Amino acid sequence: MSVSHRDFYNFAQVLLDNPDSTEIDFRNSISRSYYAIFQLSREIAPKLPLPIHPDDYQKLDIHDKVIIRFEKHPDKRIQVVSYLIKQLRAQRMIADYDTNLDIKRIETTQHFYAVQRLLSSLEGLLAALNSLENLNYEQT
Numbered sequence: 334m335s336v337s338h339r340d341f342y343n344f345a346q347v348l349l350d351n352p353d354s355t356e357i358d359f360r361n362s363i364s365r366s367y368y369a370i371f372q373l374s375r376e377i378a379p380k381l382p383l384p385i386h387p388d389d390y391q392k393l394d395i396h397d398k399v400i401i402r403f404e405k406h407p408d409k410r411i412q413v414v415s416y417l418i419k420q421l422r423a424q425r426m427i428a429d430y431d432t433n434l435d436i437k438r439i440e441t442t443q444h445f446y447a448v449q450r451l452l453s454s455l456e457g458l459l460a461a462l463n464s465l466e467n468l469n470y471e472q473t
Contacts, residue, residue, distance in 0.1 A: 338376070342369035342452060349438070349445050359441040360428040366448040367425035371396065373455045374418055378402040380462045381411070396422060411458070417451050 345366035348358040378398065383390060384405030390398060400422075404415035424444050428436055 338369045338373040341365045341372060345369065345445060349441055356436050359436045359438060362441050363428035363444050364425050366445050367421045370418060370421055370448055370451055373452065374399045377455060377459050381406055421448060
């Protein structure tokens, strides 16, 4: 992959950290930081069980395909991730589509730090899942 979730995250941070940023920069920071979460979650999702019939799964949009794997997972800690992704997605949709709402630096900063915490958790989950895969591979 030529672009990683960290590239989205780093770009969002540049937009947020620029003292000359304007509302359009804040909106783009929210959007790009959400996509940092989405890209990493999309990498993790195939490692989680498919919780619904494959025909129903194919009818979902790409975001919902990712979210449902977290949402329907038997581990409550992984289910919480789906709730956080949905919250961040809703904020991204507001930033992208609700042009009548003023988006300020403070809201963008709050969103960004929520993304930062979730990214850290997701990176840890990916590392754990990869370790389990390697362990299972070595045992066969």
